[in-house]
Amino acid sequence: MVREEMPIFTRSFDLLTWLLPATNHFPRAHRHGFTRRLLDAAFDLRERLEEAHLRQGRARKERLAAADEALARLRVYLRLAKQWGWISDGQYGHVAEIVAEVGRLLSDRQSLEEAARKPAQRAGRAQPRVEAEGRYPG
Numbered sequence: 001m002v003r004e005e006m007p008i009f010t011r012s013f014d015l016l017t018w019l020l021p022a023t024n025h026f027p028r029a030h031r032h033g034f035t036r037r038l039l040d041a042a043f044d045l046r047e048r049l050e051e052a053h054l055r056q057g058r059a060r061k062e063r064l065a066a067a068d069e070a071l072a073r074l075r076v077y078l079r080l081a082k083q084w085g086w087i088s089d090g091q092y093g094h095v096a097e098i099v100a101e102v103g104r105l106l107s108d109r110q111s112l113e114e115a116a117r118k119p120a121q122r123a124g125r126a127q128p129r130v131e132a133e134g135r136y137p138g
Contacts, residue, residue: 009049011101012045012046012049012102018095018098020039022091037073037077038077038078041070041071041074041077045071045102048063048064048066049063049067049106051063052067061110061113061114064106064109064110064113068106068110071099071103075099078096
């Protein structure tokens, strides 16, 4: 049976496949500085998502937070590239849609992780002692 890939992996892959060729048209003078940082943020995002997928608990939550940070950096770099005219309005609109979708999917994953942790945290807590009359203290 073929397992379907999670949408966040598909969309982050789409982001990389669009972004790499697009950066080939950035000014040569900025390829080792700005372009490198932009691509590093995009690859960091994808790598943190992969790492989160392979972990559980606190380690997964930390990787998802790191992916969110990489996504925030990526957004800034894309806005700068648009501001400087290195990508067109249409290109920016396209990539902004992908980035927004990845952001929504990432937020959903973080929310699921938080929801999964709450029952586990409650299970580890001692229940309040019942008074003789059957009421909870306090």
